[in-house]
Amino acid sequence: MRGRVTVQVFRMDSTGAASVYDWSTTHMLFAADSVYDMMNYWAYMASLRNVPLSFTANFKDPFSHYTRSTVPTRTNYEPINNSPNDAYLWVNDALSLHGYGASPITFTNVWEKNEEFNAAALSSSGGPYDHAFSIYLVSNFRADGTAGPGAFNGASYGAFVPVLGGTAQIVALNAAGFGLNYLWFVLRHETGHNFWACDEYLAGCLSCGPCASNGPRPSVLNANCAAGPTAGDGYQTLCSVPRVECVMTNTSTENICTFTMQKIGW
Ligand SMILES: [Zn+2]
Structure with a gap:
């Protein structure tokens, strides 16, 4: 974008x-x-x-x-x-x-x-x-x-x-x-x-893997996806990265996670 x-x-x-x-x-x-x-x-x-x-x-x-x-x-x-x-x-x-x-x-x-x-x-x-x-x-x-x-x-x-x-x-x-x-x-x-950003909220995504295989950046992970259990420390246990609020997770936050930035080409 x-x-x-x-x-x-x-x-x-x-x-x-x-x-x-x-x-x-x-x-x-x-x-x-x-x-x-x-x-x-x-x-x-x-x-x-x-x-x-x-x-x-x-x-x-x-x-x-x-x-x-x-x-x-x-x-x-x-x-x-x-x-x-x-x-x-x-x-x-x-x-x-x-x-x-x-x-x-x-x-x-x-x-x-x-x-x-x-x-x-x-x-x-x-x-x-x-x-x-x-x-x-x-x-x-x-x-x-x-x-x-x-x-x-x-x-x-x-x-x-x-x-x-x-x-x-x-x-x-x-x-x-x-x-x-x-x-x-x-x-x-x-x-x-x-601009190729994927959903990251629970039920909006199913895995932490790539989510836009037909897009311009097919290998970018959707690692802020809420799928799977989240450990008490806030780490998403499937993706092994800390979950953060993101415009593609919770629409009322202005934050943009690094994975969304990669997906839109920033
Ligand atoms: Zn959406």
């Missing part, structure tokens, strides 16, 4: 019969601020380590000439009510708006189109950029402000990357029910995944 990064941001809203959850103007702005908070976090952490890193946010939602304001990107699906595996269905609605709709609409085709969309963004306004990825934000708040489910249908999580090292992340406003103030923590954790 280094160089100049452009981030394509979508705030996705269900429309028509499928609509259960909505975006308020407040949430539109709060989500944008959270994206900036995420970018500032990674840029600052990089600066402490003399890694050149900067971000540009491109908000891709349409402007309504009727309301004279930016409105969410519409989809006929209610994202949080769908399985994570089916996210490609509504992501395709966002990509179609920008000329990158898939045909036929299949899992593989849509995520390939998302890669194409981000490859094109490398030379977009303000570029050239070294990296590009998309954030698809979804609301799980009702119009009256009450919260819906924190996780996607059939899943235990409200944020994920469809492909490790890929150019998409999908994040619900109230991911896992932690609340809006937690949103930027979730965004910075998921951004780690876009």
Whole structure:
């Protein structure tokens, strides 16, 4: 994770019969601020380590000439009510708006189109950029402000990357029910995944061995993984290294462990 990064941001809203959850103007702005908070976090952490890193946010939602304001990107699906595996269905609605709709609409085709969309963004306004990825934000708040489910249908999580090292992340406003103030923590954790960092929390990882065999640094260990027993001295007995808090372990810590740094190329 280094160089100049452009981030394509979508705030996705269900429309028509499928609509259960909505975006308020407040949430539109709060989500944008959270994206900036995420970018500032990674840029600052990089600066402490003399890694050149900067971000540009491109908000891709349409402007309504009727309301004279930016409105969410519409989809006929209610994202949080769908399985994570089916996210490609509504992501395709966002990509179609920008000329990158898939045909036929299949899992593989849509995520390939998302890669194409981000490859094109490398030379977009303000570029050239070294990296590009998309954030698809979804609301799980009702119009009256009450919260819906924190996780996607059939899943235990409200944020994920469809492909490790890929150019998409999908994040619900109230991911896992932690609340809006937690949103930027979730965004910075998921951004780690876009740059090949692996999960380190219990159940998120299974071993201390390499975790991204198809990535650019396949031999890097995931030695801060919480799998297996931890000795009383805090040493992870499987990995034989002291376990530390990490942005890929506990999203509310700002610390980045040495293994995560290796995975993202720092
Ligand atoms: Zn994760």
